[in-house]
Amino acid sequence: MKIRTMRLLSREGVSNVVKNKLMSLASIGTVVIALLLLGLVLLVAINVKSNMDQMRKELEVLVFLNIDINDLDREAIKAYIREREAAGEVASWKYESKEDAYRNLQASFSDPALLKGMTSDQMAESFSIRLANPEDGAHFIEPLSQMPGIQPEPDGINYPQQTLERITGFADILNTVTLALMGIMLVISVFIISNTIRLTVFARRKEIEIMRHVGALDSFIRMPFFVEGIVIGILSAAAAFLLTWRGYGWTHDTLNLMLADLGFGMFILVPFEPVGMRIVLLYFIIGMAIGGIGSLISVRKHLNV
Amino acid sequence: MKIRTMRLLSREGVSNVVKNKLMSLASIGTVVIALLLLGLVLLVAINVKSNMDQMRKELEVLVFLNIDINDLDREAIKAYIREREAAGEVASWKYESKEDAYRNLQASFSDPALLKGMTSDQMAESFSIRLANPEDGAHFIEPLSQMPGIQPEPDGINYPQQTLERITGFADILNTVTLALMGIMLVISVFIISNTIRLTVFARRKEIEIMRHVGALDSFIRMPFFVEGIVIGILSAAAAFLLTWRGYGWTHDTLNLMLADLGFGMFILVPFEPVGMRIVLLYFIIGMAIGGIGSLISVRKHLNV
Amino acid sequence: MIRFIDVTKVYANGVVGLAGANLHVGKGEFAFIVGESGSGKSTLLKLITREETPNTGEVQVNGYNVHAMGRWEVPLLRRSLGMVFQDFRLLPNRTAYENVAFAMQMVESLPREIRRQVPLALGLVGLGKKARSYPSQLSGGEQQRVVLARALVNNPAVLIADEPTGNLDPKTSWEIMNLLDEVNQRGTTVLVATHEKNIVDAMKKRVISLERGTIISDAEKGRYEHED
Amino acid sequence: MIRFIDVTKVYANGVVGLAGANLHVGKGEFAFIVGESGSGKSTLLKLITREETPNTGEVQVNGYNVHAMGRWEVPLLRRSLGMVFQDFRLLPNRTAYENVAFAMQMVESLPREIRRQVPLALGLVGLGKKARSYPSQLSGGEQQRVVLARALVNNPAVLIADEPTGNLDPKTSWEIMNLLDEVNQRGTTVLVATHEKNIVDAMKKRVISLERGTIISDAEKGRYEHED
Ligand SMILES: Nc1ncnc2c1ncn2[C@@H]1O[C@H](COP(=O)(O)OP(=O)(O)OP(=O)(O)O)[C@@H](O)[C@H]1O
Ligand SMILES: Nc1ncnc2c1ncn2[C@@H]1O[C@H](COP(=O)(O)OP(=O)(O)OP(=O)(O)O)[C@@H](O)[C@H]1O
Numbered sequence A, B: 001m002k003i004r005t006m007r008l009l010s011r012e013g014v015s016n017v018v019k020n021k022l023m024s025l026a027s028i029g030t031v032v033i034a035l036l037l038l039g040l041v042l043l044v045a046i047n048v049k050s051n052m053d054q055m056r057k058e059l060e061v062l063v064f065l066n067i068d069i070n071d072l073d074r075e076a077i078k079a080y081i082r083e084r085e086a087a088g089e090v091a092s093w094k095y096e097s098k099e100d101a102y103r104n105l106q107a108s109f110s111d112p113a114l115l116k117g118m119t120s121d122q123m124a125e126s127f128s129i130r131l132a133n134p135e136d137g138a139h140f141i142e143p144l145s146q147m148p149g150i151q152p153e154p155d156g157i158n159y160p161q162q163t164l165e166r167i168t169g170f171a172d173i174l175n176t177v178t179l180a181l182m183g184i185m186l187v188i189s190v191f192i193i194s195n196t197i198r199l200t201v202f203a204r205r206k207e208i209e210i211m212r213h214v215g216a217l218d219s220f221i222r223m224p225f226f227v228e229g230i231v232i233g234i235l236s237a238a239a240a241f242l243l244t245w246r247g248y249g250w251t252h253d254t255l256n257l258m259l260a261d262l263g264f265g266m267f268i269l270v271p272f273e274p275v276g277m278r279i280v281l282l283y284f285i286i287g288m289a290i291g292g293i294g295s296l297i298s299v300r301k302h303l304n305v
Numbered sequence C, D: 001m002i003r004f005i006d007v008t009k010v011y012a013n014g015v016v017g018l019a020g021a022n023l024h025v026g027k028g029e030f031a032f033i034v035g036e037s038g039s040g041k042s043t044l045l046k047l048i049t050r051e052e053t054p055n056t057g058e059v060q061v062n063g064y065n066v067h068a069m070g071r072w073e074v075p076l077l078r079r080s081l082g083m084v085f086q087d088f089r090l091l092p093n094r095t096a097y098e099n100v101a102f103a104m105q106m107v108e109s110l111p112r113e114i115r116r117q118v119p120l121a122l123g124l125v126g127l128g129k130k131a132r133s134y135p136s137q138l139s140g141g142e143q144q145r146v147v148l149a150r151a152l153v154n155n156p157a158v159l160i161a162d163e164p165t166g167n168l169d170p171k172t173s174w175e176i177m178n179l180l181d182e183v184n185q186r187g188t189t190v191l192v193a194t195h196e197k198n199i200v201d202a203m204k205k206r207v208i209s210l211e212r213g214t215i216i217s218d219a220e221k222g223r224y225e226h227e228d
């Protein structure tokens, strides 16, 4: 195909988008919807994941020391934690003395009378440790549990293994569900779009017939439809992105306010910017792929007749 | 229009569904997707609402009595609660004696040593009351707070007003979001479907022209398209229902298991049966309306040419 | 029956289709409309069937002003007209039989009537054997004849035919023209636009000649080429 | 140039389009194909352009077996053929000029060439003034002539015309036939299916007569009605 023919046919494809307004709008509309569905699933997943990561990061290993622990044992434990911190396994840690513990207990009871007869001597000292990687809990706890001065099981070392497992399990489910939903949405999108394109090609089958009639090569016939598909893909991606950007911005602002109002301040929607680029890319790639490939497939059916 | 013409044209419409396989499948596919989107929103909303209602129902008014309360005052309070129960305002209530309270406190501490020096005498008796309508809390508490024998503010009467407000607020948001989403989905559905129908009518504009050519009344021309639309609506509704039923059944079983596994046993998906009927109705009504009205509108455009 | 009063049709792009035409075709008449390609024959016929509307002047069919009709009256007008046009216009997904029957179904004839009339009409145009063929399975001339059968099947008051023999060999053309003559004998007003010089000359009917949108002659027992 | 060897075409529904046809049309020849409606004229032409394929026998164009060609070779075959068919087949959303230019663009002619040739071709068929009209704005005969201009514009080796004057008045028909003769004089092989008895008889060219799918006569300087 000569450059000039290519240019001619491409221009043809672009102008077809304008000429067949009805069909172009139909196609763009469906591609936009398909992309929005994809984007919706993606954004929900990203947000849930980000919130869950935050929750995981806040999990702590609690180590309760014997009430009558000696300084040597305490320092050994401290040294162990410091060593692991140096190795990068511990993100941060905190020591709670007997006095701290008593004050906290006091604060948690509304009626101080209830603590009558209790003294700080009866409280246990403790370390609370945030791990860099919560999954490595066992690896960190194993040597610790052998050390002297720590309360016996089951109270000595408290690691919310169960909570972690819940979160991890939930994240796994979420990943699967997201992938499945994305898959379904993609299938639906391709279905809607191939329908639309098939119909537009069907409505223009006479045109294809006439092109063959005057001796147009198959590649000549495909070219305008292909360009048309790509253009529609690009326009759809742009529209979908605009809608997503605006829509998410609005949802982000409103929902974060509402969540804060209702006291769920720990849950927040992530801002759009960091994920925006990914979504732009996704939209344009999928939009153009769907448009281009969709039209090629649809035209082929009519070329074989 | 004579009965026989009506029958003829209706049969025409039905057989067109079969003849124009490509277009019928395209239309059915899009209507099914539209209905599924609606169904999805509806089912999510129903489930969240049902879980939140459950949570609301479990809210309790806690009334702590003075440690040195006399029998008269206690009986007066009990009488008040009974009276309100008779009036249908109280769903159920429970009395917790000093001994019960002590035992519960004991059970909540892993180390009984921590309760050394405390006796059941130091505990407060309490009533826990579930209201029939949690929103009426203030109305129920008002007279109660005037009665003697109840601990002074802020500990005396504990009603999780804040939790209730959170739940109610969340339910309000949910209602709005659901309505908005349903609206958007409906608009999207109508958009996708009217696109598809417009394209199918466009592809058959020659046919309409010929019908007009031989003197067919506009109503004659509309009839087959209308029937075609209705048939497509019905088929789509049936398909969408089947998919929803199966899909929800599967999700229900799997997700409830997972939630239980992860210890979120208090959250459960409602079974399909009670909402199923509503969804069938919704699908069929919307499917037929969209199909029928959609085709009438699309045909009209071509009748005016 | 059909009356044109100072009718002018200028198309949107400025081309003059018909210019100040005055014409009267009485009930039961037979008239040929002749003229070069692009002279306005089809335009004239389309004004009668209301596929086009005039810019000025009035077209009357049966005393009614066609232009002033409501949208809903157009089908009723068309039902009184049998029409054959240059672009054949058959429903592609119906057989020849079904295409003809369709015209009867649209005027709500009895099924019994339909079963009787349709084969008759197809037989008249020589296509009794092609009843079950789809348009795509018919030759150009055969398609044209199916259209003619469809136009005739309802015994219309007026038959409007635009080059009904354009794709037919001379022998078949003669048969068709004789058929139209016969239909005319039975009382139908017939208007035929045609290029068949031989037939026009031989049939000695009324001939209306057009040239660039103007009626330049209108002669009883006329000939294809008018004598000034 | 074109050769039919024992070619039989039976359509899917059992109708015989062509039966055991043998034919040779040499380079630079001019031949009319005549016969009643449904006799197989269009079938014969469609076998050359490969719109239909034969059941038995072989159709050769320029020595190549048309039936045995690969899909991708068909466009190349068509480019060497100029084709005019009964159903006009113009692109509805392009003007007359653009429709003709399109055929040149498809064979990748230079824009300069296109700007020169297209008006020439439209002028040849008498439509110089209608270049900017869309098909729907043209009369039946005008559309047919645009198709003819499109078929001629690439100077094809063979011109296949199926009733190119079906919608034309006698005068214009003569002009077109003379044009085809002229094209033939310049070396193009011309095959015309037609019903124009007067013209066929007057032009004294080769005439191939068909009857129910069979070639019943093939005469140099023949007449429309063959003499047995
Ligand atoms: N829709 C239209 N828009 C613009 N011009 C038109 C339209 N239809 C017809 N014309 C022009 O009006 C003139 C008359 O056209 P008409 O179809 O009446 O001719 P005709 O006598 O039927 O010709 P033919 O014998 O070729 O069919 C022609 O020049 C044609 O180009
Ligand atoms: N696609 C098809 N399927 C079945 N039968 C067909 C098909 N095309 C043509 N025929 C039949 O084959 C026979 C020859 O058709 P053809 O089109 O070759 O005739 P023709 O000589 O061109 O006639 P006309 O002058 O009316 O155009 C006719 O009887 C026709 O009905």
Ligand SMILES: [Mg+2]
Pocket: C041, C042, C043, C086, C162, D139, D140, D141
């Ligand atoms: Mg005309």
Ligand SMILES: [Mg+2]
Pocket: C139, C140, C141, D041, D042, D043, D086, D162
């Ligand atoms: Mg033919």
